[in-house]
Amino acid sequence: MRPVYGSSELKQLAENVKYKTSWDTAIVKLYRKRIQQIVAAPDQRALRAFRSLRLEKLKGQRSGQYSLRLNDQWRLIVVFGEEAGEKVVHIVGIEDYHS
DSSP: OEEEESSHHHHHHHHOTTOOOSSOHHHHHHHHHHHHHHHHOSSHHHHHHOGGGOOEEOOGGGTTOEEEESSSSEEEEEEEEEETTEEEEEEEEEEETTO
């Protein structure tokens, strides 16, 4: 699947190893790993097969969005879609699960 980034910061975090950010280096490393897993996955079911990702469909105001686990506290928020016959994952953001 092809990632589509919701902001230039998310794109830079994924593609530029020299990009300076306020995010903790462990979170950035996990984020990049998740992006690699998204790119390698042919569809949403392949991501669901990774139990450690804990892919969850969100409810309420976040209906239509999903979360992927980065660590115990942080989640990657995504939306699955299709553009021109190609499966894409819109990267919405990194969210604190506890707030």
